[in-house]
Structure formats: C-alpha cells, structure tokens
Amino acid sequence: MLPLLGPVPTHDAFVALGALVAAVVFVLEARRRGHTDERLYVVVTAALVGGALFMRLGTWLQHVDLRENASLAEQWAYGNRSILGGLVGAWLGVHVGKRLSGYRPRTGDLFAPAIALGMAVGRVGCLLTERPGTPTGAGWGIRLDDAAAARLAAPAGVPLHPSFLYEIAFHVVVFAVVWAWLRHRPTPPGELFVWWVAAYGTFRFLVEEVRGNEVVWHGLTRPQLFLAVTVPLVLLRIAVRARRGDYAGVFRDAPRAPVGAGTVA
Numbered sequence: 001m002l003p004l005l006g007p008v009p010t011h012d013a014f015v016a017l018g019a020l021v022a023a024v025v026f027v028l029e030a031r032r033r034g035h036t037d038e039r040l041y042v043v044v045t046a047a048l049v050g051g052a053l054f055m056r057l058g059t060w061l062q063h064v065d066l067r068e069n070a071s072l073a074e075q076w077a078y079g080n081r082s083i084l085g086g087l088v089g090a091w092l093g094v095h096v097g098k099r100l101s102g103y104r105p106r107t108g109d110l111f112a113p114a115i116a117l118g119m120a121v122g123r124v125g126c127l128l129t130e131r132p133g134t135p136t137g138a139g140w141g142i143r144l145d146d147a148a149a150a151r152l153a154a155p156a157g158v159p160l161h162p163s164f165l166y167e168i169a170f171h172v173v174v175f176a177v178v179w180a181w182l183r184h185r186p187t188p189p190g191e192l193f194v195w196w197v198a199a200y201g202t203f204r205f206l207v208e209e210v211r212g213n214e215v216v217w218h219g220l221t222r223p224q225l226f227l228a229v230t231v232p233l234v235l236l237r238i239a240v241r242a243r244r245g246d247y248a249g250v251f252r253d254a255p256r257a258p259v260g261a262g263t264v265a
Contacts, residue, residue, distance in 0.1 A: 001148040002128040011081075014125025019048070022118025029110050029183065043097035043107060050093025055086030083119070084204070084223055087197075090115075108193025113178045116196060120171035126164045133161030133210045154212075161210035170203050186249045188241070198238055201231035 005013050023044075030040065094107060131152040132142040141159020149156035174196065182192060205227040213221040220228065241247065 001144065001152075003151075009129075011125040011129045014128075015122045018118040018120075018122030018125075021121050022114040025117050026110050026114040029113060033109065035105065035107075035110065037103060037105075039101040039103040040107070042101035043094055043103055046093040046097025046100070047090040047111075048093070050096065051086040051090035054089025054092070055081050055083070084226060087115075106190030108190030109183065109187070112192035112196045113175055113183065115193075116171045116175040116178060120168050120175065123164050123168045123171070127162065127168065130164065131160075131212055133163035134212045135159065136161045136210070160212075163207055163211045166207055166210075167203075170200070170207075174199060182250075185251075188246050191241075191247075194234060194238065198231065198234045201227050201234065205231065 002010050004010055026044065030036070094111075098104065098107075131154045132144075135141070135155065135158050138159065138161075140162060142162050143159055144152065144154055144156055146156045148154075154160065178192060178196070182195075205224055208221050208224045208227075211221070213223065216222055217225060
C-alpha cells in the first residue's frame with residue numbers, strides 16, 4: 001500500500017493522471033475523425049464537471065430514510081468516491097454540454113477509448129490505496145501488513161483478490177481492442193461507447209463478487225443493484241439494433257477486388 005506519493009495523495013494523483021491520459025486520447029481520436037468544432041470543448045468540460053460531482057456525491061443516497069445519510073457537505077468532504085457515479089455524471093454532463101453549446105454530432109466513439117485507458121491508469125491509484133478484495137487461495141493474492149490491514153479494515157497476512165488489478169487488465173484489453181480494431185470498423189455513430197458500457201457493466205457486476213464491498217440486499221452490493229437494473233437495458237438496446245441489422249458490416253470484411261482488377265483509364 002502506498003497512500004502518498006511524496007506530499008500528494010496517491011489515489012488523487014492517479015485519478016488526475018488518468019484524466020490527463022483520457023484527454024490526450026480523446027483529442028487524438030477527435031482529430032482523426034475530423035471533430036474540430038470548438039463547441040466540443042464545452043461538451044468535454046461539462047463531462048469532466050459532471051463526472052467529478054457525481055463521483056463525490058454518487059454514494060450519498062445509501063438509506064431510504066434520508067436522515068440516516070450524511071449531509072451533502074459531509075459526503076463531499078469524507079464520503080467514498082464512486083466510479084459508477086462518476087460515469088453517470090459524465091454522461092449527464094455530455095448531454096448538458098451539448099444542449100448548452102448546440103453541438104449535435106455523436107461523441108461516444110471519442111469517449112470510449114479515452115475512458116478505457118483513463119480508467120486503467122486511474123485504477124492504479126485504487127490498487128495502491130484501497131482494500132484489494134476478498135480472500136483467495138490463488139498465488140497472486142495481495143497480503144497486507146498489520147498497518148495497512150488496520151487502516152483498510154482488512155485481514156492481515158491473508159492473500160486477497162487484487163480486484164483492481166483485474167479491472168486494470170480489463171480496461172487495457174478493451175482499449176487495445178477499440179484502438180487497434182473497432183474504431184476502424186463501420187460502427188454506427190456513438191455505438192462504441194454503448195458497447196463499452198455494456199462490457200464494463202457486465203464485468204463490474206462479476207468482479208464485485210471479489211471486491212469485498214458491503215452486501216446490502218440478497219447477497220448483492222450497491223454497485224450490483226445499480227448494474228442489475230441498468231446493464232440489461234443497455235444489452236436490450238444492443239440486441240434491438242443487432243436484430244435490425246445495424247451492426248451487419250462491423251464484423252464482416254469488405255469483399256476484395258479480383259487480382260488484376262482495376263480502373264481503366
């Protein structure tokens with residue numbers, strides 16, 4: 001565990017680095033696709049603001065009785081950060097930014113690779129500072145010393161699932177697939193982001209089983225309850241579009257011209 005990088009909190013440092021990496025990837029892809037409208041900066045800024053707000057406040061509503069929840073000020077200062085809350089906030093921010101700026105083109109294809117690589121970097125901060133996961137018999141489990149175990153309310157000397165490492169690997173693989181292949185395919189505008197949401201939501205629901213988060217209802221954690229509602233809706237949307245044939249050309253190569261064929265001048 002490494003809570004500080006010099007005077008800087010490790011988690012915050014890697015979150016900031018992840019945001020920077022995501023911004024660089026976003027700009028590169030925007031230029032490649034010809035998105036040069038300056039109104040796009042308004043959309044990106046709104047996404048960052050919405051993501052930051054909801055990441056801080058996304059775990060506020062934990063009890064049906066509102067009096068049992070922390071005040072918004074307490075939540076902002078001391079509450080847990082929520083990646084899922086941040087993603088929802090960023091998604092809302094994009095729509096607010098588009099409404100304010102009048103920018104209409106779909107931006108999901110720009111955000112998909114950017115978010116994937118940015119989250120891979122940001123999760124390094126979680127790996128170095130947060131409770132790894134549930135106990136495991138696997139040889140790659142992380143063992144906490146007494147000080148780290150006491151700080152994280154976790155067992156000392158017991159191998160724990162490196163759940164954040166699993167997530168880092170997931171995002172690296174997704175980024176590689178999108179960057180090297182899918183972004184060059186004829187996908188419907190904005191659809192790469194929808195696919196990323198479906199993939200990450202499914203993965204996150206499964207990895208929650210080894211994250212060690214609080215179980216709140218019928219063996220499910222709060223993130224799992226949220227994902228159990230939202231992921232099926234996204235998958236249904238994808239299934240409907242696939243049934244309509246919207247993805248027909250994505251996974252099929254264009255026919256090659258016969259050898260020697262060409263245009264006669």
